[in-house]
Amino acid sequence: xxxxxxxxxxxxxxxxxxxxxxxxxxxxxxxxxxxxxxxxxxxxxxxxxxxxxxxxxxxxxxxxxxxxxxxxxxxxxxxxxxxxxxxxxxxxxxxxxxxxxxxxxxxxxxxxxxxxxxxxxxxxxxxxxxxxxxxxxxxxxxxxxxxxxxxxxxxxxxxxxxxxxxxxxxxxxxxxxxxxxxxxxxxxxxxxxxxxxxxxxxxxxxxxxxxxxxxxxxxxxxxxxxxxxxxxxxxxxxxxxxx
Amino acid sequence: xxxxxxxxxxxxxxxxxxxxxxxxxxxxxxxxxxxxxxxxxxxxxxxxxxxxxxxxxxxxxxxxxxxxxxxxxxxxxxxxxxxxxxxxxxxxxxxxxxxxxxxxxxxxxxxxxxxxxxxxxxxxxxxxxxxxxxxxxxxxxxxxxxxxxxxxxxxxxxxxxxxxxxxxxxxxxxxxxxxxxxxxxxxxxxxxxxxxxxxxxxxxxxxxxxxxxxxxxxxxxxxxxxxxxxxxxxxxxxxxxxx
DNA sequence: CTCGTCCGATTGTCCGACAATCCTACGATC
DNA sequence: GATCGTAGGATTGTCGGACAATCGGACGAG
Numbered sequence: 001x002x003x004x005x006x007x008x009x010x011x012x013x014x015x016x017x018x019x020x021x022x023x024x025x026x027x028x029x030x031x032x033x034x035x036x037x038x039x040x041x042x043x044x045x046x047x048x049x050x051x052x053x054x055x056x057x058x059x060x061x062x063x064x065x066x067x068x069x070x071x072x073x074x075x076x077x078x079x080x081x082x083x084x085x086x087x088x089x090x091x092x093x094x095x096x097x098x099x100x101x102x103x104x105x106x107x108x109x110x111x112x113x114x115x116x117x118x119x120x121x122x123x124x125x126x127x128x129x130x131x132x133x134x135x136x137x138x139x140x141x142x143x144x145x146x147x148x149x150x151x152x153x154x155x156x157x158x159x160x161x162x163x164x165x166x167x168x169x170x171x172x173x174x175x176x177x178x179x180x181x182x183x184x185x186x187x188x189x190x191x192x193x194x195x196x197x198x199x200x201x202x203x204x205x206x207x208x209x210x211x212x213x214x215x216x217x218x219x220x221x222x223x224x225x226x227x228x229x230x231x232x233x234x235x236x237x238x239x240x241x242x243x
Numbered sequence: 244x245x246x247x248x249x250x251x252x253x254x255x256x257x258x259x260x261x262x263x264x265x266x267x268x269x270x271x272x273x274x275x276x277x278x279x280x281x282x283x284x285x286x287x288x289x290x291x292x293x294x295x296x297x298x299x300x301x302x303x304x305x306x307x308x309x310x311x312x313x314x315x316x317x318x319x320x321x322x323x324x325x326x327x328x329x330x331x332x333x334x335x336x337x338x339x340x341x342x343x344x345x346x347x348x349x350x351x352x353x354x355x356x357x358x359x360x361x362x363x364x365x366x367x368x369x370x371x372x373x374x375x376x377x378x379x380x381x382x383x384x385x386x387x388x389x390x391x392x393x394x395x396x397x398x399x400x401x402x403x404x405x406x407x408x409x410x411x412x413x414x415x416x417x418x419x420x421x422x423x424x425x426x427x428x429x430x431x432x433x434x435x436x437x438x439x440x441x442x443x444x445x446x447x448x449x450x451x452x453x454x455x456x457x458x459x460x461x462x463x464x465x466x467x468x469x470x471x472x473x474x475x476x477x478x479x480x481x482x483x484x485x486x
Numbered sequence: 487c488t489c490g491t492c493c494g495a496t497t498g499t500c501c502g503a504c505a506a507t508c509c510t511a512c513g514a515t516c
Numbered sequence: 517g518a519t520c521g522t523a524g525g526a527t528t529g530t531c532g533g534a535c536a537a538t539c540g541g542a543c544g545a546g
Contacts, residue, residue, distance in 0.1 A: 012528085012529060012530085013529075013530070014301065014529080014530090025338075026334065026337070026338075027485075032338070038495075038496055038497085039496075039497075040495090040496080048530080048531090049530060049531050049532075050531095050532095051294055051297075051529095051530070051531075051532095052529085052530065052531085054294075054298055054497095054498090055297060055298060055301045055529095056301075058257065058298045058299075058301040058302045058305070059301045059302065059304055059305040060305060061302055061305065062301070062302040062303060062304065062305020062306040063305040063306065063331055063334070064331070064335070065334070075497095079335065079338035079339060080331070080334065080335040080338065082335075085331065085332055085335045088306055088307070088323070088328065088331060089328055089332065089412065091269065091306070091308070091323065092307070092322065092323040092325075092328045092412065093408065093409060093412065094269070095268075095269075095275070095322035095323065096322060096408050096412075097408075098408050098409060102407050102408055102409050103409065105360070105407050105409075105410075106407060106409040106410055106413070109353070109356040109357070109360070109410065110352070110353075110413075113352040113356075114352070117348070117352070164345050164348050164349060165336065165339050165340075165341050165345055166336060166341060166345050166346065166348075166349040166417065167348075167349055167352065169332065169335065169336065169339075170349070170353075170413055174409070242270075255497085255498060255499085256498075256499070257498080257499090281526075281527055281528085282527075282528075283526090283527080291499080291500085292499060292500045292501075293500095293501095294498095294499070294500070294501090295498085295499065295500080297528090297529090298498090298499095
């Protein structure tokens with residue numbers, strides 16, 4: 001048992017085709033928005049059957065590298081958009097039995113520095129977006145459905161103000177995970193609404209006056225408040241969230 | 244132009260099949276590790292052709308929800324593993340023209356709190372893993388190839404010590420993006436090696452003694468050091484990284 | 487220039503087929 | 517009893533061909 005051999009694996013043709021296509025996309029030979037050749041043509045070039053090409057294309061579609069634009073039929077190279085990526089990540093997180101505590105902790109770590117960076121970088125346009133999100137939440141005095149959405153939207157807007165694509169993409173999955181639970185939380189704890197509104201107002205003010213430190217600390221309290229809401233709502237922080 | 248209609252979209256059959264399968268996976272009817280029925284059987288159940296089933300399966304494979312275990316032929320339900328997810332995310336980031344500065348900033352925000360949490364939560368086993376990664380890096384006094392790998396491994400080990408799956412998954416893509424550039428950086432700036440070694444040692448010590456504050460601040464310096472390394476190496480922080 | 491119409495190209499889906507390989511079980515051998 | 521060889525059936529990967537639906541683009545009419 002001295003020597004060990006590497007597992008020799010013969011990749012199926014559709015995988016090779018997928019990889020060949022992916023390579024061209026990643027090295028930007030195939031630019032974003034480019035339409036790719038017809039399936040028949042690809043089949044000819046790769047020397048495989050059309051069905052094989054199709055399978056490869058479907059795989060890349062699954063990874064978000066290919067997609068058809070607005071219900072049209074033509075397949076184009078697309079870069080995986082934030083929401084698509086986030087969807088995949090949150091699916092993965094759910095399947096890894098992530099708990100509410102995990103999410104809350106991550107938010108607690110991520111959001112305050114994000115708010116801080118946002119306060120430093122925000123442009124006027126960013127500010128307007130954040131203000132709008134905050135106003136939308138405040139206006140939604142009935143519908144829990146969209147209230148949760150707008151609460152998440154506020155975080156997203158703050159994230160966008162950092163102008164750092166990684167941070168934006170990073171906290172998107174968290175928001176996506178949080179949103180459904182926010183709904184039930186706000187149903188059970190009506191007073192949380194008011195708290196959220198004032199917290200958002202404070203954060204917005206701090207970002208407006210570019211006070212990074214204040215933005216951070218208000219955001220910290222804001223997140224902590226959320227967890228208190230969950231406690232009151234009787235959510236077990238150790239329970240896992242569902243997709 | 245008063246009214247607007249929602250775009251009516253007829254989803255192709257393979258998409259519907261994919262979604263039906265995904266639903267069963269997400270609601271855990273199909274457990275992780277379960278083998279799914281044969282393609283012929285699935286085709287029978289869904290009332291479509293085998294080729295159609297295949298395309299659906301390929302799509303789910305692309306999202307990491309299905310996979311074949313170790314070169315075997317049988318398809319099983321898999322949860323998207325961290326590295327698979329991270330790969331997708333970093334691909335997406337590259338295609339979104341992320342710059343070195345973006346990565347560095349994100350690390351600067353993420354890693355210190357992660358180190359802090361790690362110091363609080365670490366078990367003996369975690370500590371051993373971190374120590375090993377650090378030792379591995381120190382031992383690699385020739386090979387830049389694996390030195391970069393071990394440098395990333397150190398971060399990963401620290402991340403694992405937080406026992407928060409979200410944080411682990413979150414900083415994985417960053418490391419994956421960083422690794423190639425680390426290689427060239429260490430080539431051009433040999434003295435960075437020594438600095439990294441001492442920094443890792445300090446962080447390790449702080450985590451060992453559960454000194455959260457120290458872990459955080461040493462990690463901050465550590466990351467800052469990296470950026471200095473890039474400067475010396477003459478890397479333009481505004482240039483985008485390549486896949 | 488805008489609208490309707492037509493034709494070729496392309497996609498989505500199906501059928502049937504076959505080699506390669508895997509999984510399983512069953513003996514055969516030591 | 518454990519390991520190995522083998523046979524048989526099931527399953528996957530790949531192919532060829534086929535056809536309806538629909539899209540894209542060109543062409544002409546108004």
